[in-house]
Amino acid sequence: QMVKDLRTGVESPTPQNVLDGDLDGFMTAALAARVKGGGDAVQDLD
Structure with a gap:
């Protein structure tokens, strides 16, 4: 998994670990993407 x-x-x-709150890597990458201009709105995959 x-x-x-x-x-x-x-x-x-x-x-x-992610469910327990270990989100640092995800948050760092998301913030870096926004700084670089790649922070478009999140779309549902449904």
């Missing part, structure tokens, strides 16, 4: 942010490409092989 893996958690993956499709916007930034950040992956975590440990879903339980």
